Structure formats: C-alpha cells, structure tokens
Amino acid sequence: MTAKTTASGVAYDVQGDRADSERRDAAMQAFVRDFARTAAIHMESCLRCGMCATACQFYVTTGDPKYTPINKLRPFEQAYHRHIGPFAPIYRLFGLKSNVSIEMLQEWEALIYDACSLCGRCTLACPMGIDISELIKEARHGMYKAGLVPDRLELMDRTTKAWGSPASPSDDFADIVRDTGEENGVPVNVDLPKADYVITVAPAELTEHTKALTDIAKILNKIGASWTYSTAGFEASNIGYINGDLDLQEKMTRKIIDNAVAVGAHTLILPECGHAYGAARWEASRWYGKKVPVRVIHMTEFLAEVVNGGKVKLKKFGETTSFHDPCQLVRRGGVKQAPRDVLKALGLELKEFEDHGELGWCCGGGGGVVSNVRADPLRFKAFEIKRKQVEDANTQHFVTACGQCRITLTLGAKHAKWDQKVESLLELVADNLED
Amino acid sequence: MDLLAFARGPALSFSLAIFVLGVIWRLVGVLALSPWNDLSPPREGAPPNWLSAIQAVFRKMIPHRTFLTAGMFTTANGYVFHIGLAIVVLLFVPHILFIRSLFGVSWPGLPNGVVFGVGALTAASLLAALAYRLTSPVLKLISRPNDYISWLLTFVPVVTGLAAAAHVGARYETLLALHVLSICAFLIWFPFGKLMHAFLFVLSRGATGVRFGHRGAQL
Numbered sequence: 001m002t003a004k005t006t007a008s009g010v011a012y013d014v015q016g017d018r019a020d021s022e023r024r025d026a027a028m029q030a031f032v033r034d035f036a037r038t039a040a041i042h043m044e045s046c047l048r049c050g051m052c053a054t055a056c057q058f059y060v061t062t063g064d065p066k067y068t069p070i071n072k073l074r075p076f077e078q079a080y081h082r083h084i085g086p087f088a089p090i091y092r093l094f095g096l097k098s099n100v101s102i103e104m105l106q107e108w109e110a111l112i113y114d115a116c117s118l119c120g121r122c123t124l125a126c127p128m129g130i131d132i133s134e135l136i137k138e139a140r141h142g143m144y145k146a147g148l149v150p151d152r153l154e155l156m157d158r159t160t161k162a163w164g165s166p167a168s169p170s171d172d173f174a175d176i177v178r179d180t181g182e183e184n185g186v187p188v189n190v191d192l193p194k195a196d197y198v199i200t201v202a203p204a205e206l207t208e209h210t211k212a213l214t215d216i217a218k219i220l221n222k223i224g225a226s227w228t229y230s231t232a233g234f235e236a237s238n239i240g241y242i243n244g245d246l247d248l249q250e251k252m253t254r255k256i257i258d259n260a261v262a263v264g265a266h267t268l269i270l271p272e273c274g275h276a277y278g279a280a281r282w283e284a285s286r287w288y289g290k291k292v293p294v295r296v297i298h299m300t301e302f303l304a305e306v307v308n309g310g311k312v313k314l315k316k317f318g319e320t321t322s323f324h325d326p327c328q329l330v331r332r333g334g335v336k337q338a339p340r341d342v343l344k345a346l347g348l349e350l351k352e353f354e355d356h357g358e359l360g361w362c363c364g365g366g367g368g369v370v371s372n373v374r375a376d377p378l379r380f381k382a383f384e385i386k387r388k389q390v391e392d393a394n395t396q397h398f399v400t401a402c403g404q405c406r407i408t409l410t411l412g413a414k415h416a417k418w419d420q421k422v423e424s425l426l427e428l429v430a431d432n433l434e435d
Numbered sequence: 436m437d438l439l440a441f442a443r444g445p446a447l448s449f450s451l452a453i454f455v456l457g458v459i460w461r462l463v464g465v466l467a468l469s470p471w472n473d474l475s476p477p478r479e480g481a482p483p484n485w486l487s488a489i490q491a492v493f494r495k496m497i498p499h500r501t502f503l504t505a506g507m508f509t510t511a512n513g514y515v516f517h518i519g520l521a522i523v524v525l526l527f528v529p530h531i532l533f534i535r536s537l538f539g540v541s542w543p544g545l546p547n548g549v550v551f552g553v554g555a556l557t558a559a560s561l562l563a564a565l566a567y568r569l570t571s572p573v574l575k576l577i578s579r580p581n582d583y584i585s586w587l588l589t590f591v592p593v594v595t596g597l598a599a600a601a602h603v604g605a606r607y608e609t610l611l612a613l614h615v616l617s618i619c620a621f622l623i624w625f626p627f628g629k630l631m632h633a634f635l636f637v638l639s640r641g642a643t644g645v646r647f648g649h650r651g652a653q654l
Contacts, residue, residue, distance in 0.1 A: 035468065036468060036469060036470060036471040037465060037466060037468040037469065037470045037471070037642075038470070038471065038642040038643075038646070040464075040465040040468050041465050041635065041638045041639050041642050042639060042642070042643075044461070044465055044631070044635055044639075045632060045635045045636070045638075045639035046629075047629060047632055048568075048574065048577050048578050048579065048581075048582045048629070049506075049509050049513070049574075050506075050509065050571060050573040050574045050577060051498070051502060051506045051509060051510075053505075053573045054502050054504075054505035054506050055502060059573075065572040065573045065575075065576040065577075066576065068573050068576065068577055070577055071576055071577050084468075085464065085465075086460055086461045086463070086464020086465060087460075087461070087464070087627065123643060123654075124499060124502075124654060125498065125499070125502045125506070126495075127495055127498065127510075127513075127636075128495070128632065128635070128636055128639045128640060129491055129495050129639050129640035129641075129642070129643035129644065129654065130639060130643070131642075131643050131646065134646075281475065282473075282475050282650060283475070284475065285473070285474035285475045286471065286473075286474070288474075290474060291474045291475075291476070292474075292475070295476075330652075331652060332650070332652060333650060333652060334478050334647075334650040334651030334652035334653075335651075336652075336653070354501075355501050357653070358652060358653040358654075359499055359501055
C-alpha cells in the first residue's frame with residue numbers, strides 16, 4: 001500500500017505492484033463485466049443539466065464543481081462509450097473515445113470513494129432519474145480491481161477476509177457477546193444450533209456500540225422469541241459492497257444467509273446499519289442465485305413489528321425529537337414509516353427536518369467515507385448541513401437508526417465542538433420497555 | 436434538381452432513414468444487454484413494475500421543491516423551450532401540411548403570428564440555455580461536444596424557420612431549403628447524441644421507478 005500524488009496534485013492510494021496498463025485493463029474489464037441493462041440506459045441518458053450538483057452534500061458545502069455527482073463517473077462514462085455502448089465499435093474505429101488513462105483513474109479515486117457516500121440523493125434530483133449512486137458502485141468494482149482504493153478501506157477489506165469482520169476476529173465474537181451480556185445483565189444466546197431469529201451485527205456493535213448487542217437480546221427475550229447470534233454468520237456490514245470487491249460481497253452475503261438457513265431461522269435481523277440493508281435485503285439474492293429462503297429485515301423494521309404488533313409496551317417520554325433518516329434504509333430502502341412508528345410509540349413528538357425522509361441529507365459518512373480518514377476534512381464540511389438541520393429543529397432528542405450514521409454524526413459534533421448527543425432507536429426501545 | 440427539391444427529396448429521405456435506423460440501433464444496443472433479475476422479495480404492497488415505471492415517468496416531470504431553489508432556471512427554461520419546440524413543430528400550419536403530405540394525417544394549427552412569437556421565444560430560451568451552459572462552473576465542467584452540437588442542431592432549425600416565415604435574409608425558397616436541410620442535420624445527429632433523450636427519458640425514469648417501487652421507496 002502506498003499513498004501517492006498525481007501530477008495535478010491529487011492524493012491517491014494504490015495497492016499491489018503491477019504495471020499501470022495492467023491496472024487500467026483490470027479496471028475496465030471489471031467495469032464492463034457485469035454491466036446490466038439499467039446501468040447502460042442510465043449511462044446513455046445524462047442531459048448534462050447539472051441538477052445532480054444541487055443534491056450533493058459535497059458540492060453544496062464546498063461549491064467545487066468537481067463534486068457534481070455525474071462528474072465523478074467521467075472515466076467510466078468514457079469507458080462505457082468505448083467498450084459497451086451501442087456505438088462503441090464506431091467510437092473505437094474512428095478513435096472518438098480514447099482509452100481511459102491510469103492517471104485519470106488515479107485522479108478520480110478520491111471523487112469515487114472520498115466524495116461519494118452512495119447516499120443517492122442525486123438520483124432524486126436527476127430529471128432523467130439516473131441512479132448515479134448505483135453507477136458509482138459499478139465504478140468502484142473497476143477501481144477495486146485496479147488496486148486504486150483508499151488504504152483504510154482496503155485494510156478493512158483485508159481484515160474482513162482474514163477475520164470474517166473488519167472489527168473483530170470471528171474467534172472472539174462469542175466472547176464479546178457473552179461478556180457484554182454479563183456486563184449489562186442480559187441473558188444472551190450464541191451459537192444455538194436452532195433458532196427462529198438470527199441476529200447479525202455491524203462493526204459499530206463490536207466497538208463503540210456494544211450495548212446494542214444486549215439491547216436487541218433484551219427485546220427478543222422479552223417477547224419470548226427463539227433467537228441466537230452465530231459465530232458462523234454474524235457480520236452483516238458488507239465491506240465488499242462498499243469497496244467494490246464483488247468476491248468479498250458474495251462471500252459475506254452467503255455467510256450470513258447460509259448460516260441463517262443452517263440454523264433454521266425464519267428471520268434474519270440486520271443491525272442498525274444502512275449498507276447492511278442494501279447488501280442483504282436488496283442484493284443478497286443476486287449472490288445467492290435464487291430467492292433467499294429467509295426473511296431479511298432491518299432492526300428498525302423488527303422494532304416497528306413488535307411495537308405495532310403490541311408485543312412490547314414502551315414507556316412514554318412526552319418529549320420532542322428529530323430523526324436522521326439513514327439513506328440506505330429510507331431513501332434507497334423504502335423504510336420510512338417504521339422508525340416514525342417507533343418514535344411515536346415512545347411518546348416522542350417528531351419535529352421533521354425541512355428535508356427529511358427520501359429527501360433527507362446524508363450524515364456524510366456512508367459508502368465507507370467515515371472509515372476513510374483521508375476524507376475527514378470533506379466529511380466535516382458536509383456535516384455542516386446536518387448540524388444546521390438539528391439546530392433548526394431544536395428538539396430534546398436526536399435519534400437515528402444506523403450505527404455508522406451515529407458514529408459519523410458523533411464525530412462531526414466532536415470536531416465542531418458541538419455538544420449534541422446522537423441516540424439509537426434500538427437503545428431507546430430497549431431502555432424503555434414496560435415491565 | 437434545385438436546392439429545395441434536393442432538401443425535400445433525397446436529403447430528407449436519407450436523414451429519416453438514418454434517424455430511424457440509428458434510433459433502433461441505439462435502443463436495441465442497450466435493451467439487448469441482459470437485465471439484472473432482481474429476485475429479492477418486493478416490499479409488501481409494492482406496485483407492479485409497470486405501474487412504478489409509469490409513475491416515475493410522470494413524477495420526474497416536476498422536481499422536488501428542495502431542488503428547485505438552485506435548479507429553477509434549468510427547470511423553467513427547459514420547460515419553455517421544450518413546449519415552444521412542440522408548439523412550433525406540431526402546430527404551425529405549413530408543418531401540418533408537410534406532415535400530411537408525408538404521412539396523410541393532419542390536425543388543426545395555430546395562427547402563424549402566434550407560432551412565430553412562440554418560435555422567437557423558443558430561440559431566446561435556447562440562447563439562454565447556451566449562455567447558462569457557458570457560464571455555470573458546473574455545466575462548463577460536465578458539458579461535452581455532444582451538448583454543443585445538440586444545441587446547435589436544435590437552434591439552427593428554429594432560426595432558419597423563423598427567417599423563412601418572416602421572409603428575411605434570402606429568397607424564400609433558399610430559406611426554406613436551408614430550414615429543411617437543418618432539420619436533416621438534426622435528424623442525422625439525433626440518434627448519436629443527447630437529442631435521443633426524447634426516447635431515453637421513458638426508459639431511464641422507468642428503470643429507476645421499477646427499482647425504487649420494488650423497494651417501497653419514493654422517487
């Protein structure tokens with residue numbers, strides 16, 4: 001791993017020791033390999049109107065045109081027209097689209113990884129409905145194969161391959177859960193051979209937010225469910241999905257689904273993590289090769305299910321709150337009402353941000369941006385939007401339903417020396433169960 | 436064969452052939468790619484895919500209010516020249532007569548003076564669009580030759596049409612021939628550049644509509 005700088009002064013990281021032409025070809029092949037119809041339609045359709053810029057937190061807070069979402073795809077737009085598009089043979093024959101240079105890929109690394117949280121707000125702004133964040137994901141497939149990924153994200157990739165999780169070795173998982181159970185006085189189940197519910201986690205639950213491990217246990221125990229954590233399939237935050245490492249994405253997806261099937265579970269509960277929802281709820285079947293035989297739901301959906309179904313009763317706060325909509329859960333996942341139902345059941349009066357729900361602003365840390373320390377200054381800039389939203393709402397609580405959002409928001413507040421607590425929906429429910 | 440006869444005859448036939456074949460080629464080129472079959476279970480109560488696609492096509496006609504503050508000019512000006520072009524092309528009586536001579540169908544038109552005014556407004560709107568493209572830092576960065584060629588080949592037919600209708604600049608027959616030839620250039624370029632969005636917008640919006648509808652997400 002080496003940090004370098006392009007001739008134009010843009011920092012990039014590079015992995016492996018290969019010739020530049022080999023990297024470039026690897027990027028192009030990976031990008032072209034699984035290019036499906038919808039992606040092609042979207043690559044054909046841009047009007048160059050610039051509306052996507054108005055939706056992007058990184059453009060809005062810096063005013064730098066290079067952060068215009070569609071600009072982040074430029075090398076891949078060139079590659080698409082040269083290699084895949086309907087007129088690709090004509091472009092090649094007349095030399096109208098040159099091959100993408102390695103310098104261009106190096107320069108674009110920061111735009112594709114540091115300056116895009118895959119939040120998809122630009123998709124809502126695009127008059128053609130181009131799903132730009134999905135195309136950025138496609139571009140990341142190419143960048144990963146080229147060995148042009150921010151070092152911190154590549155480190156998480158390698159750690160996950162070695163440990164089964166970017167946060168903790170699989171061998172330690174059961175001990176972490178049991179220790180947390182003892183510490184919080186909550187009985188926990190680990191590695192039961194059979195259970196109806198299998199619980200999965202994200203790195204945040206194994207580091208900053210270990211209490212979440214027992215929060216969900218407390219609720220499942222309360223409703224008398226048959227449930228377990230499993231060492232064989234606990235890690236749901238899919239770093240392969242974020243980095244563009246498709247092999248790892250498939251491996252991590254299969255791991256949690258195969259385990260849930262082996263345990264005979266009817267439901268796999270995903271943690272409070274947005275990208276886990278994107279990877280497992282919407283993309284798992286792509287890797288599983290058929291319909292996933294287990295119901296996959298987000299923690300927030302589970303909470304709404306037990307609250308709306310009357311399985312748990314909650315103590316009422318009688319206070320006000322604002323809510324940060326995690327992009328992958330709400331805008332790109334369609335789970336907008338569930339967290340609002342739970343907040344209501346907690347007796348929290350929700351003061352919505354002006355832009356909320358599907359139009360909500362990203363925390364700034366999605367798509368691996370929060371883990372990519374190189375992007376910190378840009379992320380802190382983007383955080384200004386969220387800070388203003390929270391301050392304008394002026395509520396007693398500020399809640400979200402994604403551990404990574406929570407970490408990003410907490411780090412943003414700390415950097416801004418702003419005393420603002422960010423609360424977890426799961427924790428609020430677990431701490432306020434009626435006896 | 437004089438210039439007008441050439442323009443109306445072989446030039447127009449050739450252009451229409453390129454237009455039709457090019458549009459088919461480009462559409463088949465993307466539609467022939469394999470779809471990603473989404474086997475994930477849809478959100479409970481999700482509309483059928485066809486309905487999600489149609490809803491997206493219409494939903495995307497008006498931007499969300501939050502994007503309008505910064506995108507007001509793009510949106511409003513876009514509406515002005517699109518509606519203007521539609522009126523000029525479809526409701527100018529000589530155009531209707533020409534279409535009838537080609538396809539045998541016709542409909543009532545608007546008074547020539549009204550269409551002339553709309554044409555002038557459309558030309559002004561297109562000029563404003565170009566000025567914005569040349570001055571906005573975002574648009575300058577993301578624009579390609581395609582954008583300028585497409586603009587030029589849209590603008591020239593409007594201007595030559597106005598000149599022909601007003602009988603200014605040259606003999607009427609010459610102006611008319613130039614007008615028809617400019618339309619030929621427009622038709623030839625259409626499948627290769629972004630003018631193709633006249634077809635692609637349905638596919639592009641529809642595809643995202645299907646993806647979001649399946650998930651129960653709002654566009």
